[in-house]
Every structure is written in C-alpha cells, then in structure tokens.
Amino acid sequence: MIATKRATDTLIMLVVLLLAWQALHQVVGTTALPGPVPTLAYLAKFVPSERFAENASATLVCFFYALMLSYGIGLAIGVWMGVHRVSGAVGEPILISLYTLPKVTLYPVVLLIFGLSLSGRVTFGAMHGVLPVALLTMTAIRNIPPVYLKSARTLQLSSWQTILTVLFPATLPEVIAGLRIGFSLTLLGVLLAEMFAAKHGLGFLIINAMQLMQAEEMVTVAVVLFAFAALANAILLWIEHQLHPRV
Amino acid sequence: MSRVGWIRIAVLVIAIGLLEFCCRLGLIDHRVVIPPSQMADALVRLLISGQANDQIVRTFGIVVVAALISVVAGFALGVVIHALPRVRQALDPFFATYYAVPIFIFYPVMIVIFGLSVIPIVLMGVATAIVAMIIATLNGLDRVPRVLSKVARVHRMGTIATALLLELPAAAPHLFTGGKLAVSYAFIGVIGSEFILAPAGLGRVISDAYTDFNNRQMYALMLLLIIVATVVNMLLHVVDQRWAERRGIAKS
Numbered sequence: 001m002i003a004t005k006r007a008t009d010t011l012i013m014l015v016v017l018l019l020a021w022q023a024l025h026q027v028v029g030t031t032a033l034p035g036p037v038p039t040l041a042y043l044a045k046f047v048p049s050e051r052f053a054e055n056a057s058a059t060l061v062c063f064f065y066a067l068m069l070s071y072g073i074g075l076a077i078g079v080w081m082g083v084h085r086v087s088g089a090v091g092e093p094i095l096i097s098l099y100t101l102p103k104v105t106l107y108p109v110v111l112l113i114f115g116l117s118l119s120g121r122v123t124f125g126a127m128h129g130v131l132p133v134a135l136l137t138m139t140a141i142r143n144i145p146p147v148y149l150k151s152a153r154t155l156q157l158s159s160w161q162t163i164l165t166v167l168f169p170a171t172l173p174e175v176i177a178g179l180r181i182g183f184s185l186t187l188l189g190v191l192l193a194e195m196f197a198a199k200h201g202l203g204f205l206i207i208n209a210m211q212l213m214q215a216e217e218m219v220t221v222a223v224v225l226f227a228f229a230a231l232a233n234a235i236l237l238w239i240e241h242q243l244h245p246r247v
Numbered sequence: 248m249s250r251v252g253w254i255r256i257a258v259l260v261i262a263i264g265l266l267e268f269c270c271r272l273g274l275i276d277h278r279v280v281i282p283p284s285q286m287a288d289a290l291v292r293l294l295i296s297g298q299a300n301d302q303i304v305r306t307f308g309i310v311v312v313a314a315l316i317s318v319v320a321g322f323a324l325g326v327v328i329h330a331l332p333r334v335r336q337a338l339d340p341f342f343a344t345y346y347a348v349p350i351f352i353f354y355p356v357m358i359v360i361f362g363l364s365v366i367p368i369v370l371m372g373v374a375t376a377i378v379a380m381i382i383a384t385l386n387g388l389d390r391v392p393r394v395l396s397k398v399a400r401v402h403r404m405g406t407i408a409t410a411l412l413l414e415l416p417a418a419a420p421h422l423f424t425g426g427k428l429a430v431s432y433a434f435i436g437v438i439g440s441e442f443i444l445a446p447a448g449l450g451r452v453i454s455d456a457y458t459d460f461n462n463r464q465m466y467a468l469m470l471l472l473i474i475v476a477t478v479v480n481m482l483l484h485v486v487d488q489r490w491a492e493r494r495g496i497a498k499s
Contacts (some may be wrong), residue, residue, distance in 0.1 A: 010340045024360075032360045089251040090258060093481075100431040100480040102438040104450070105472050108457035108465055112279045180347075188349040195351065195443050196454070203352070207443070210355035218359070222352045233347035234340075 034216045042216045043223060056224075058200035063190045065122045070129025070186045071179060077130070078137025078178070088138055099131040104192055111197060121193040121201075128189030129182040136178025140171035173243040180236040187229060281462050289467035299452060299468065306441065306449040307475070309365065313372025314433040318426050321377045325384025335385070345378045354440050368440045368448070375436030376429040383425025387418030420490040427483040434476055 018036050025035040034042075046052050077095075081088040107124055114120030148170055152162045194203025202221050209218035263283050269275045270282035281289075293299055328335050350371070357367035391414050399409040441450025449468055456465035 006340065009337045012337050013341050028360045033356065086251065086254070090255045094255065094259070096484070097477050097480060100434075101473060101476050102435040104435070104439045104442045105453065105469050107442065108453060109280065109469070111457065112462075184347040184349070188351065191349045192351055192439060192443070195354075206352055206355050210359060213359070215356075215359055218355055222356060225352050226348050229348045230344045233344055237343060 030215075031213070032215060034219060039216060039219050039223065043220045046217065046220055047224065055201055055205050059190065059194065059202045062118060062121050062194075062201065063125065063187060065118075066125030066186045066190050067129065067183065069122065069126035070133055070182050073126065074130040074133025074178070074182060075137055075175075077134040078175075079141065081134065082138040082141025088142065092135075092138070095131055095135055099135065103127055103189070104196075107193065107196055110193075116197055116199075121190055121198065124193040125186045125190035129186030132185060133178045133182040136181070137171070137175050140174035140178070141167075143174070144170050173240060176236065176240045176243060180233065180240060183232060183236060184229060191225070278460070278462065281466050285463065286466040286470045289463040290470050293464065293467045294471075299449075302447060302449050302452050303471070305447060306437065309368055309372060309448070310430075310433050310437045313369050313437055314376060314426075314430045316369070316373050317376035317380050317429040317433060320373075321380025321425065321429065322384050322422065324377075325381045325388070328381065329385055329388045342378065342382055350375055350436070351439055351443065354443055358444060363444065363446055365446075368437055368445060371440040372433040372436040376432040379428035379432055380425040383421050383428065384418070387421030387425070388414070390421065391417040420487075420493075423490050424487055427480075427487050430483060431476070431480050434479075438472065 021033075021036050025033050030038075077091075081091050081095075103124075106127070110120050110124050110127075114123060144167065148166050149162070152166045157165065190201075191203040194201035195207050198204045202225060205221050206218050209215070209221065266275075266280070267282045267284060270277060270280060328338060353374070354367060354371055357370055361367050361370070395413045395417055396409070399413055404412070437448075438450045441448040442454055445451045449472060453465055453468050453472075456462075456468070
C-alpha cells in the first residue's frame with residue numbers, strides 16, 4: 001500500500017519534471033534546450049553508440065577507483081576517530097570545516113601533483129567522498145548506547161563476538177547512510193574533474209557538447225547521469241530503510 | 248582553552264610546518280606547491296596592490312546574493328509546502344534525491360540558455376542552496392510544539408500573531424541551520440561554476456593562473472577562498488550550536 005503510494009508520488013514527480021522541461025523548452029527555444037521528446041529519441045540512438053560506451057566506461061572506471069578509496073580511507077578514519085575519543089574530539093571540527101570547503105578550489109593543486117591523468121581525477125573524486133563517510137562512521141560508533149556494551153559484557157562475549165554481533169549491527173544503518181552520501185559526492189567530484197580538465201568521460205562530453213552547441217547531446221548526457229545518480233541513491237536509501245531497527 | 252583545543256592547534260601547526268619544511272628542502276617541487284609562508288606573502292601583496300579586488304568583490308557578492316535568494320525563497324516555499332500536506336508527500340522522493348544528483352551537470356545547460364554571464368552562476372548557487380533551506384523550514388515547522396497552538400488559542404491570537412510570536416521563534420533554530428547550510432552550499436555552487444566556465448570571478452582567475460603556471464597568484468587566491476569559507480562556516484557553526492543548545496536540540 002505504502003509502496004504503491006510512493007511509486008505514484010515518484011511518477012507524479014517525474015511527469016511534473018517532464019512538463020516543466022517542456023515548458024522551459026517552449027520559452028527558450030530548441031537551440032538552447034531541446035524538448036523531452038527529441039532528447040529521449042536522441043538518447044535511444046546515442047546510448048548504444050560506441051562513443052557513449054567509451055566515455056561512460058572511462059567515467060565508471062574512474063568513479064569505481066575513487067569510490068573504493070573514499071570508502072576505504074573514510075571507514076578507516078571514521079572507525080579510528082570513533083573508537084579513540086581524543087582523536088575524534090580533535091579531528092571532528094577539522095573534518096567538518098574541510099567538508100564545507102568548496103573542494104573544487106583545490107583541483108588545480110591535484111592537477112599540478114598528478115597531471116592530467118586518471119589518478120588526478122580519482123584523487124579529486126575521493127577527496128569529496130572521504131569526509132561524509134568518515135564523519136558518519138564516527139558518529140555511528142560514538143552513538144552506540146552504552147547499555148549494548150554492558151549487555152555484551154554481562155553475556156561474557158569475546159571481543160570478536162562483541163564486534164560482530166553488537167557493534168557491527170548497531171552502527172550499520174548510519175554507516176550505510178555515510179556510504180550513500182559518499183557515493184553521491186564521489187560521483188560529483190569525478191564529474192567536476194572531468195568537466196574542468198579531461199579528454200574522456202561523461203563530464204567532458206557535456207562540456208564538449210556545450211562548446212560545439214550540440215544541445216541535444218549535452219542534455220542527453222545530463223539526463224543519463226541524473227537517472228544513474230537518482231537510481232543508485234534510491235537503491236542505497238532502500239537498503240538503509242531495511243536496516244533501520246523498527247521501533 | 249581545553250586540552251583538545253590545544254592538541255588541535257598543535258596538529259594544524261605541525262601540518263603547516265611540515266609542508267613549509269618539505270617545500271623549503273625541495274622535497275616538494277616549488278612548481279607543484281609553494282611554501283605556505285609564500286602563499287600568505289603573495290596573498291598580502293595581492294590584497295595591498297588591489298589587482299584582484301574586482302574579482303573578489305564579484306565572487307563574494309554573487310555568493311551573498313545567491314545565499315539571500317535561497318534563504319528568502321527557500322523559507323517561503325517551505326512555508327507553502329508545509330501548508331499543503333499532499334504536495335509535500337509527492338515532493339518527498341524529489342527531496343530525497345535532490346542532493347544525490349551532481350547538480351553541476353546542468354550548469355552547461357544553463358549557460359546555453361542564459362548565455363555566459365552572471366545569471367547561470369547565481370542560478371547554480373541558488374540551485375545548490377535553496378533545497379537545504381526548504382528542508383530545514385519543513386523540519387522547523389514540523390517541530391513547533393503542539394502546546395504552542397493551544398496557547399495561541401487560549402490567548403485568542405490571530406493567525407499572523409501566532410505565526411510571528413510563537414511559530415517563528417519556535418522554528419528559528421532549524422531555520423538558522425538551514426541558513427547556515429544555504430551559505431556554505433551557495434559557496435560551493437558559485438565557486439564550482441566559476442571554475443568550470445565563467446567570464447570572470449575568483450574561480451576563473453584561479454583557473455587562469457593555473458593555466459599560466461602563475462603559482463603565486465593561484466595559491467594566494469586559493470588561500471583567500473579557503474580562509475573566507477572556513478571563517479564564515481565556523482562562525483555560523485558556533486552560532487548554530489549555541490541556538491541548538493538553548494532550544495535543547497544540541498547534536499552532541
């Protein structure tokens with residue numbers, strides 16, 4: 001019942017977005033913004049093409065490495081700062097101010113260090129994703145109710161048993177939330193890097209299409225990325241909801 | 248200051264000192280990173296010479312305008328959406344997805360529509376910031392205690408008096424949090440756009456300096472951006488925490 005209702009709401013939202021798109025198209029004209037119908041026709045033609053496959057796989061590879069780095073480093077920092085209270089207290093404000101910093105400012109530094117290479121784009125993507133993963137993992141560990149640890153001690157669980165059966169399940173929902181936000185921000189970082197300086201990838205395609213005034217291709221790539229990000233977020237959000245303890 | 252505060256300062260000082268040391272010793276090539284002392288020196292000289300003043304005023308002006316539009320319009324939209332539960336329900340999936348979509352992919356679309364001017368940059372700033380304000384307004388209005396509306400009825404207060412004297416103050420801490428987020432998101436939206444493509448502005452100047460291998464200029468302006476963003480965010484954060492504590496919704 002709730003599921004069908006939510007599906008209807010999403011559908012209504014999509015229809016409204018499409019209508020708004022069409023309306024904007026009517027106002028600004030075809031050269032600036034092609035309407036939804038021609039764009040979707042172009043999409044059907046463009047997505048199976050080799051050029052799209054090449055650039056999409058370039059972005060995906062870059063995104064995959066960046067995501068692994070974000071998750072690995074973010075979880076390590078988060079666990080360390082959650083378990084070791086002093087490090088957490090010292091590091092939290094530093095992490096928060098780094099989180100709110102427009103990291104795009106630092107991209108030229110990354111470029112100077114790595115050059116126009118895959119590692120530069122991966123680093124830049126990971127810079128975006130690491131912080132939310134670390135911050136949410138840290139809060140998750142800090143917020144474990146002390147009574148859980150007490151009952152683990154009462155039941156005389158070994159430290160491994162405590163970690164696996166108490167700490168891990170207790171922190172999981174919040175950690176997954178961190179991973180979800182890390183996913184979106186890593187994607188943003190990778191695309192920004194491609195838009196600023198790259199010769200491959202979907203971010204590059206958008207900028208390239210803009211410079212060549214190919215509005216259809218530009219909007220098509222934006223739609224594909226929008227769909228990818230929205231779908232991935234919906235799946236991760238669904239997992240998160242499944243994991244939340246039902247109180 | 249507390250012990251933790253001292254350790255934090257020590258960590259930062261050591262990190263900057265280490266960077267300075269590595270640069271001076273040549274462990275880090277000066278074509279890649281210049282020593283922090285030189286960055287500060289370059290920034291002071293640049294500010295005194297006034298060469299970049301126009302760009303600085305332009306960029307921070309756009310951030311302020313974008314943040315103001317987001318806060319005012321976001322609050323107004325939040326109030327309207329809160330009054331219409333059915334619309335709000337339908338918008339739920341939209342809000343849940345909004346910040347997951349890399350919004351900058353629409354910047355080129357805006358450039359094509361509005362031309363390479365200040366408008367797409369303001370719009371990107373507003374687009375990144377406004378939804379945070381809407382969500383914060385909805386949260387704030389949700390958490391207005393029921394008892395307050397009863398108090399209003401007991402005192403026979405009108406709608407406007409209730410809104411201004413009871414609901415607004417009760418929702419204020421959440422609204423402030425929204426405003427804080429709006430400012431830092433507007434920063435990200437505006438500067439990110441300027442970096443990708445812009446006729447002028449700090450982001451453009453930094454990216455030009457990068458292309459020209461003008462490291463002193465690049466690092467000076469980067470330092471400026473980092474200092475301004477950090478100071479503004481820290482101030483807002485401190486005020487936000489105070490408000491939250493007073494209303495008993497402190498996060499920690």
